[in-house]
């Protein structure tokens with residue numbers, strides 16, 4: 001251990017830890033790594049970072065780090081990863097959000113200078129991504145890691161260090177259980193793996209540290225001062241008690257009303273008072289934003305809803321715009337142009353118009369591309385203010401001098417408007433004053449009434465974030481994890497299952513009680529899995545011979561090849577845990593996942609979703625109605641019935657049209673619940689509304705029309721279609737597994753249509769790589785309706801329709817090769833512009849089909865006309881959506897365009 005480290009350890013132990021700044025030069029990592037940081041201007045570690053080094057971060061020890069926002073958690077993760085890789089290991093960095101994964105990936109690619117490669121894995125949840133194993137660092141979301149484990153991705157066993165970023169999200173009802181299970185499984189897979197857990201400050205971080213068998217690092221030190229305060233009636237009061245200790249002496253510009261430096265006094269209203277630019281005619285937050293901008297800073301404004309986020313951006317736009325220089329306006333106009341170019345929706349037009357004024361909004365309804373443009377432009381200082389829902393609160397490093405929290409209450413479906421948790425407030429506030437980006441930060445809560453000033457000060461500024469609590473205990477959370485634990489071979493009987501779950505944070509938090517509740521819930525999950533042929537239970541004596549026997553079940557799924565997975569080895573079961581088990585079960589029976597069970601687990605769908613799909617398909621198989629004849633609406637509704645599908649909310653205005661719609665289209669649904677069962681029927685209506693949204697998408701209704709009609713953003717539409725696409729794929733594979741090949745093909749086609757948002761007639765074209773729905777529709781309208789038709793096409797026409805690059809790709813994909821000379825000549829003849837008769841007659845002489853046959857081109861007369869229209873600037877919309885262009889009045893009459 002270096003001298004500085006020893007000194008640090010001594011100081012840390014004696015509680016003097018806020019004064020330790022380990023020199024980077026003294027860190028026990030190879031010199032190139034030290035140089036990497038020294039060259040980037042980092043000469044010493046911050047005190048909490050120094051504490052983590054003393055706690056064994058570079059000595060392969062587990063460390064749980066719970067320190068304030070902006071105190072440099074990522075750098076600690078980097079040091080641990082680099083040290084481990086240097087010793088021949090591999091690092092896995094687990095993040096909660098895709099946006100965070102991209103940010104970390106971008107950062108870690110800088111390690112290429114040290115010879116280390118980084119990969120990212122956030123995509124499809126049923127792929128192994130074995131190719132990622134060649135990387136030294138892999139960044140992935142917790143869901144993706146869960147899926148990689150289920151699919152027995154080999155490189156997972158080589159992980160020597162895992163980083164759990166934002167580990168406090170174990171508390172999240174949606175994502176927490178998966179994170180817990182992933183951690184538990186990874187620990188079983190790689191018992192020697194180092195764990196570095198990074199968390200916001202939480203009350204029970206020690207409890208998490210104990211669970212992880214980790215040293216505990218806690219601190220309230222922050223590298224830049226963060227002034228937290230309240231704004232009320234034109235007066236901003238910054239409270240200094242919660243700014244955290246800092247070595248940074250750069251103060252805020254906070255002044256008393258008379259212009260002298262502010263002093264700390266006792267009452268919040270008297271503390272550090274700054275008169276903010278007030279005008280009763282403008283919004284308080286607008287005044288606060290303007291004040292920061294005039295001072296050279298940027299602002300993040302947090303809103304409680306998307307609508308408010310957009311509304312505030314619009315409101316602030318003219319005022320911010322008046323503060324911009326001509327050069328800034330010019331740059332912003334370019335960014336706005338990119339946004340408008342990228343999408344034809346009204347929402348994109350609104351976003352572009354805000355951006356032109358130097359402001360933006362940010363919420364989950366934006367597309368990934370729009371979010372990226374907005375974040376990067378804010379980072380570059382071009383966009384001056386972002387008004388956001390809490391999507392921007394987690395983890396991102398943005399240059400916000402002042403964070404304004406306009407509303408500290410959030411709507412909850414069960415209990416109405418509720419105050420946000422302290423942890424959420426601290427995360428939002430912590431976006432202000434990031435090191436290297438701002439000298440200090442200010443977080444401002446807006447109080448609507450005078451009495452709220454005291455209340456907010458106590459509730460948020462003077463309070464510590466809440467404790468976190470495991471959300472794993474519920475049956476709907478455990479069902480999928482019970483199955484995957486069995487299919488991955490982490491347990492082979494009930495006793496081992498309970499032992500496995502004893503390794504979770506849930507069990508750690510609830511102690512002995514957890515065994516009782518876990519046993520009950522695991523039993524329920526197993527009953528379900530056994531009943532649905534996803535798992536069998538056998539007496540162990542019979543096991544040896546029976547696991548080899550062909551298996552039969554209701555759906556006639558074929559035999560499981562082995563009861564023991566390739567991932568599974570007996571030593572994954574911790575002998576100590578086994579011995580100490582208080583389970584009520586004996587060891588006389590064995591649980592064997594069926595092929596159906598292991599397929600469901602690998603597909604990463606809830607076993608309940610799988611049973612819903614198979615039940616309905618079987619209903620058709622044994623009934624008189626033929627699934628093959630059912631409208632895609634019925635299939636979409638089946639997808640929407642699964643527990644994995646996200647559903648649209650029913651708003652009060654939806655009830656009349658959804659009811660009418662159900663009545664008019666009753667025969668298109670596989671089954672309709674009795675309206676007397678009110679809550680079930682209400683749920684069904686939500687499923688129908690979502691199915692109709694998806695149906696509009698695959699009927700080529702424009703994104704703009706769908707967004708307006710369902711009051712959703714482009715990002716939402718993509719999200720809905722992506723989930724439905726994944727579930728259609730799963731349905732197709734389940735049907736194939738059961739030998740239902742026609743039904744499988746049906747879901748497979750649906751998957752393709754959902755992927756592109758295209759009608760059935762485009763299916764053949766969509767199978768060619770590089771053709772989206774708009775290009776496919778152009779080709780279709782020009783008479784190229786299939787691969788075969790394209791094989792007979794000529795390059796000029798096709799490149800005129802879809803552009804030369806795509807035309808080349810298409811030709812390559814359908815197996816046509818072109819003479820290079822001819823191609824370059826064609827490219828130089830004004831790139832396939834077919835206006836002149838000579839051009840129209842141009843033939844590609846040596847296009848070779850699979851058969852090597854020379855095919856003369858036959859230009860379709862309609863195609864020529866179509867291409868002419870395009871080049872003459874005629875609107876393409878009619879061709880893109882031939883039957884779907886409906887007037888607003890008739891939009892709800894969906895029956896008109898059912899297949």
Ligand SMILES: Nc1ncnc2c1ncn2[C@@H]1O[C@H](COP(=O)(O)OP(=O)(O)OP(=O)(O)O)[C@@H](O)[C@H]1O
Nearest residue numbers: 042044045046069070071072073074075395397435
């Ligand atoms: N020792 C250091 N010296 C100088 N700069 C540092 C040091 N450590 C980290 N930084 C810089 O501080 C900034 C904030 O770090 P980082 O994003 O890791 O904080 P964080 O603790 O993860 O914050 P949050 O929890 O709010 O996301 C980054 O720009 C990082 O490069």
